[in-house]
Amino acid sequence: MENNQKIAISVVIPAKNEAESLPELCRWIAEVMKKNHFSYEIIVIDDGSTDNSWQVLEEISQENPAVKGIRFSRNYGKSAALHTGFQDVSGEVIITMDADLQDDPEEIPELYKMIKTDGYDLVSGWKQNRQDPLSKTIPTKLFNGVTSLFSGIKLHDFNCGLKAYNAQVVKNIEIYGEMHRYIPVLSKWAGFGRITEKKVKHHPRKYGVTKFGLERFLYGFLDLVSIMFVSKFKKRPMHFFGSLGALSFLTGMGITVYLIIQKIQQLTYKPPLHEIRQITEQPIFYLALVALIMGVQLFLAGFLGEMITMNSTKTNDYVIREKLKL
Ligand code: UDP
Ligand code: MG
Numbered sequence: 001m002e003n004n005q006k007i008a009i010s011v012v013i014p015a016k017n018e019a020e021s022l023p024e025l026c027r028w029i030a031e032v033m034k035k036n037h038f039s040y041e042i043i044v045i046d047d048g049s050t051d052n053s054w055q056v057l058e059e060i061s062q063e064n065p066a067v068k069g070i071r072f073s074r075n076y077g078k079s080a081a082l083h084t085g086f087q088d089v090s091g092e093v094i095i096t097m098d099a100d101l102q103d104d105p106e107e108i109p110e111l112y113k114m115i116k117t118d119g120y121d122l123v124s125g126w127k128q129n130r131q132d133p134l135s136k137t138i139p140t141k142l143f144n145g146v147t148s149l150f151s152g153i154k155l156h157d158f159n160c161g162l163k164a165y166n167a168q169v170v171k172n173i174e175i176y177g178e179m180h181r182y183i184p185v186l187s188k189w190a191g192f193g194r195i196t197e198k199k200v201k202h203h204p205r206k207y208g209v210t211k212f213g214l215e216r217f218l219y220g221f222l223d224l225v226s227i228m229f230v231s232k233f234k235k236r237p238m239h240f241f242g243s244l245g246a247l248s249f250l251t252g253m254g255i256t257v258y259l260i261i262q263k264i265q266q267l268t269y270k271p272p273l274h275e276i277r278q279i280t281e282q283p284i285f286y287l288a289l290v291a292l293i294m295g296v297q298l299f300l301a302g303f304l305g306e307m308i309t310m311n312s313t314k315t316n317d318y319v320i321r322e323k324l325k326l
């Protein structure tokens with residue numbers, strides 16, 4: 001919903017079971033905003049919490065009118081939460097941060113300046129000194145390297161929860177699935193390519209536990225494939241299908257011609273019977289055939305599915321149970 005008066009900063013916070021952290025976090029943000037004379041709003045998206053996060057949020061909101069909330073009917077994931085929050089922001093600069101107090105609100109003024117004054121579209125936090133277990137930091141390095149390589153965006157830490165955006169960016173990108181990891185990539189492809197990073201402080205988790213398991217890496221990778229794929233071929237699927245189809249067709253033709261020549265040779269020179277091997281007796285023939293058909297089919301299915309998802313108006317169709325002041 002549109003607010004008439006201009007707000008400088010909207011802070012968007014996805015939260016799943018973060019009841020202990022929320023009061024401290026909101027208080028801290030309010031303090032920073034007050035110190036720097038920013039007009040602001042805080043939008044917390046309760047992503048299907050099973051603790052009393054929503055009640056806590058209602059209490060905070062009573063004390064501080066700038067705190068607003070959106071409550072999902074169940075857990076839809078961080079991407080869904082961010083996307084939904086972005087629809088309701090009215091600030092000029094949007095800051096996202098995690099609810100767990102790992103991101104530091106003191107970074108907000110500098111991030112704001114980088115968007116507002118330096119004119120960046122997106123500033124991503126870089127947790128150079130990351131306060132998380134090794135099991136998380138090592139795969140993350142790999143992830144960042146691959147993403148950077150594929151996307152051509154030079155960032156050290158794509159998945160940092162603390163980011164700042166020009167409002168236009170968040171209104172024009174569509175995040176679903178686990179794509180919150182690739183917001184800089186989506187931003188670049190939407191035409192908002194002034195992207196940079198800022199080293200940010202990172203604290204160990206104070207309350208609660210991490211909400212992501214090992215599956216994050218598999219899903220993360222599959223989403224990267226989707227993004228690369230759709231962004232490249234969505235507008236010209238024939239280039240993709242055409243090339244693959246041609247390749248497959250030529251291979252088939254090649255094999256057929258080879259088999260015909262072989263047959264003609266056999267008919268012409270009539271070798272002894274035991275030397276003749278029927279086409280259908282050669283296992284590799286079937287293997288090649290099956291692999292070819294399977295590959296084409298799989299790619300087709302995946303691509304079509306992805307296109308349908310992207311085109312569907314239902315891509316981001318979440319049930320919102322209630323809203324606070326929005
Ligand atoms: N989160 C969410 N929905 C989810 C999982 C996580 O809204 O399904 C929120 C979570 O409450 C936190 C942020 O996303 O505010 C980052 O999650 P977490 O701190 O568990 O991730 P990590 O820091 O371990 O990468
Ligand atoms: Mg965290």
